[in-house]
Amino acid sequence: MDEFTVAGLRVVREAAACGSFSTAAENLGYTQSAVSRQIALMERAAGRPLFERHPRGVRPTEAGRVVLRHAEAILGELEQARHNIRHLAVRPAGRLRVGAFATATAALVPRAIAAAAARDRRIRISLREGLTPRLLTAVARERLDLAVVTAPHIAPDGVTIEPLLDDPLLVAVASTHPLAGATSAAPDLLRAERWIAGSQEPAGTLLGAWRDPGWEPEIAFVARDWFAKLGLVAAGLGVTVVPGIAVPVLPPTIALLRIDHPAAVRRTVLAHRGATETRGAFAEALRDQAAELSAQVRQRLRSGG
Numbered sequence: 001m002d003e004f005t006v007a008g009l010r011v012v013r014e015a016a017a018c019g020s021f022s023t024a025a026e027n028l029g030y031t032q033s034a035v036s037r038q039i040a041l042m043e044r045a046a047g048r049p050l051f052e053r054h055p056r057g058v059r060p061t062e063a064g065r066v067v068l069r070h071a072e073a074i075l076g077e078l079e080q081a082r083h084n085i086r087h088l089a090v091r092p093a094g095r096l097r098v099g100a101f102a103t104a105t106a107a108l109v110p111r112a113i114a115a116a117a118a119r120d121r122r123i124r125i126s127l128r129e130g131l132t133p134r135l136l137t138a139v140a141r142e143r144l145d146l147a148v149v150t151a152p153h154i155a156p157d158g159v160t161i162e163p164l165l166d167d168p169l170l171v172a173v174a175s176t177h178p179l180a181g182a183t184s185a186a187p188d189l190l191r192a193e194r195w196i197a198g199s200q201e202p203a204g205t206l207l208g209a210w211r212d213p214g215w216e217p218e219i220a221f222v223a224r225d226w227f228a229k230l231g232l233v234a235a236g237l238g239v240t241v242v243p244g245i246a247v248p249v250l251p252p253t254i255a256l257l258r259i260d261h262p263a264a265v266r267r268t269v270l271a272h273r274g275a276t277e278t279r280g281a282f283a284e285a286l287r288d289q290a291a292e293l294s295a296q297v298r299q300r301l302r303s304g305g
Contacts, residue, residue: 002044006078009071011038012050016068019057042067080141094122096278099135099147103226104268107248108293109148112285120281139271146279148286151267162270162283165290168244168297169206169264170256172229174236180255183301187212187261194220196232196240206241210264230254244297245290258301 014024015035025035043050050064060068100109105127113125128135128144135147140156148164155161171190173179179189187210195217197205207217220238223229229240234253241259242250243266250256258264270286272279 002041004042004045004067005038006075008038008042008045009067009075011035012042012064012067013071013075015039015051015058016060016064019059021058077141080143094120094124094278096123096125096282097128097143097145098125098282099128099130099138099144099149101132101135101149102129103243103246104148105129106226106246108245108268108286108289111289111292112282115289116282116285119285123278123281125282136271139273142273145276146270146272146282149269149271151269152271155271158273159271160273162272164268164270164286165245165294167266167268169209169259169266170242170244170247170297170301171239171259172233172242172250172254172256173239174234175253175255176236177239177255179257182257184258184260187215187259190239190259191215194218194238196221196223196229196238198222198224198229206243206266209241209266210259210261245293247297247300248293256300 011024011028011030014028015021018024018027021035021039022032024030025032028035030038039051046063046067048063049061050067051058052061098109098113109127113127116123116125128138130138132149132152135144135149136152136156136159138144139147140159152161171179171185179185195207197207197217197219199205200219200222202208202211202217202219211217221232223232226242226246230251232238233240234251242256245268247256268290270283272283
């Protein structure tokens with residue numbers, strides 16, 4: 001029985017990309033007869049034609065498009081494996097590739113990087129910011145060694161999830177706001193507020209983490225940039241939700257209060273594919289900084305925002 005081969009998949013991909021067997025042969029450094037043989041082998045393995053032949057070139061059939069999708073995935077993984085193997089030869093033993101979601105890079109992760117480097121000057125850390133799903137995929141594919149992410153519903157195969165902190169969600173208000181100076185507020189006190197969020201869809205923002213089903217917040221402004229959100233808040237144009245780990249970089253012109261709701265917490269976790277000495281050292285630095293940040297949040301709330 002004929003089987004799909006890496007060489008055959010590479011020929012299928014190239015032929016589909018350029019729409020010509022002869023051009024594919026030229027690009028790959030093969031003879032045209034060699035390309036034709038590989039296509040024939042792949043079609044026997046598939047059990048049906050993979051290309052429609054036309055006088056001016058070729059075009060994938062429905063079966064060809066199915067094989068092409070899998071070829072892209074398989075060849076991409078093999079190319080990544082080759083890259084990772086080459087990287088092993090040149091990557092220093094103390095090198096660590098870290099990923100984190102945006103607000104984790106405001107204070108938590110930079111402080112942990114500084115603390116880890118102070119403990120061991122051999123550590124070299126690179127940082128990549130991104131959304132949790134993409135960071136988890138990067139860890140699963142070994143493009144990142146460790147990532148600070150929000151707790152996923154399901155972790156990818158091979159990825160270990162460890163708790164880091166339960167981060168309180170806070171409401172940021174202008175210093176002139178009636179609630180400025182309070183340490184917390186029940187959701188009922190916040191229903192009449194005009195909100196500044198990263199999207200018109202509350203479920204896709206931090207508002208979605210704690211709002212009650214019967215309440216739809218009035219989103220007055222949409223702003224993805226944190227400086228823009230805080231500028232709008234400081235001007236008294238609305239209020240916004242901020243995670244506790246962002247507190248150290250928030251300006252004193254913003255007052256903060258905790259939301260009295262059990263769901264007003266964002267769980268932050270570490271994702272990795274296995275413990276190493278370098279990963280362990282950095283994870284320890286992250287936990288130390290997380291504890292310090294939690295203490296700072298409590299202190300700021302006690303002092304009236």
